[in-house]
Amino acid sequence: MATYMGLGRFVYTPILPVMVEHLGYSKGQVGVIASSNFLGYLTGVLIGATPWIKGSRRAWALAMLALSAVTTGALAFFSSILVLSVLRFVGGVASAIGFVFLAALVIDRLTQAGRVGLLSVQFAGVGIGIASSAFMVSVMIRCGAGPYGLWLACGAAGLVSILLVALLIPARTDTPVAAAASGSRGGMINSAIIRIFLAYSLYGFGYVITVTFLVAIVRANPAIQPLEFWIWIIVGLAAAPSIALWNRIARKLGPKRTYALACVAEAIGVASSVLWQEPAGAILAAVLLGGTFVALTPLGIAAAREHAAGDPRIIISGISVGFGIGQIIGPIFAGWLFDSIGSFMPSTLAAAGALLVAAGLMLSIRPARV
Structure with a gap:
């Protein structure tokens, strides 16, 4: 997860301002590149939901990890918006398929071992990946590295991680990827699942604008520009323990109410990134964003599993479609609006x-029938 998400996907945020500075891209252009990655993610999720992909979940997870690393490193050799968008698209496909298969693999193995509570450790890797890659990128930028060196370093780090993942996840017989369990809660699609789908879509839109442009927002404001080195590291450090924290809350409130609470907290962080242009406001935005956006993924999955039975791979893929759509719209919308009016304020407040609407949708769902 650290490599798939923290390195392969979210490292784009601290590198984005350097690309703008060195290559002369507009906010709209870097938004298109970001959205191409999210379009690839959506495509990968749809592929992961089909019965076409067969074989070992572990093998697919490792193969997609390699593809993610190669496409990340390849960004160093091109400056064309089209080529960069294609590479980010392929990387998004790889990260989505890898995420779906790795998450399903870990869920199955932890369930077999009776250690489902350890699922938070897996998702904590996202925050660890964000923090470590942000630190690496920030140090390299201070040493004068441009986007080419940064992408090469990220690709090389991804390739090294393949060996570590292969050692940490030993080969064994996995549940066939096409297997599906029968359920007693009305099948996969019902009114609750539709609301969860919509809430997940709004979450994708709601988090992605700030995740994509937070470092650029900080860099553009002289009052908080000194925080540029630290702001994405703070996001990663806040994300690492967030799932364990929100899981504890979920054991008392349940996943849907916890999801709603996390959405409200994230909304406060997102709004503060543009409404409170002081160091304290930027830090609050980083802490609340990092402390929620990773945790909302397993909370959404848990809520969906309460209301739909079946192969976890299919459930994860199904609700992630809406998430992917929200992610695609967000950066294009924010980048286009910035190029038009010169501000991230309207898109961020949207x-x-x-x-907040996502929180309301989750709260409107009735408890699942046992």
Whole structure:
């Protein structure tokens, strides 16, 4: 997860301002590149939901890890918006398929071992990946590295991680990827699942604008520019323990109410990134964003599993379609609006509003029937 998400996907955020500075891209252009990655993610999720992919979940997870690392490193050799978008698209496909298969693999193995509570450790890797890659990128930028050196370093780090993942996840017989369990809660699609799908879509839109442009927002404001080195590291450090924290809350409140609470907290962080342009406001935005956006993924999955039975791979893929759609729209919308009016304020406040609506949708769902 650290490599798939923290390195392969979210490292784009601290590198984005350097690309703008060195290559002369507009916010709209870097938004298109970001959205191409999210379009690839959506495509990968749809592929992962089909019965076409067969074989070992572990083998697919490792193969997609390699593809993610190669496409990340390849970004160093091109400056064309089209080529960069294609590479980010392929990387998004790889990260989505890898995420779906790795998450399903870990869920199955932890369930067999009676250690489902350890699922938070897997998702904590996202925050660890964000923090470690942000630190690496920040140090390299301070040493004068441009986007080419940064992408090469990220690709090389991804390739090294393949060996570590292969050692940490030993080969064994996995549940066939096409297997599906029968359920007693009305099948896969019902009114609750539709609301969860919509809430997950709004979450994708609500988090992605700030995740994509937070470092650029900090860099553009002289009052908080000194925090540029640290802001994405703070996001990663807040994300690492967030799932364990929100899981504890979920044991008392349940996944749906916890999801709603996390959405409200994230909305406050997202709004503060543009409404409170002081160091304290930027830090609050980083802490609340990092402390929620990773945790919302397993909370959404848990809520969906309460209301739909079946192969976890299919459940994860199904609700992630909406998430992917929200992610695609967000950066293009924010980048285009910035190029038009010179501000991230309207798009960011729209994102905060979307998160509040997502919270309301989750709270409107009735408890699942046993």
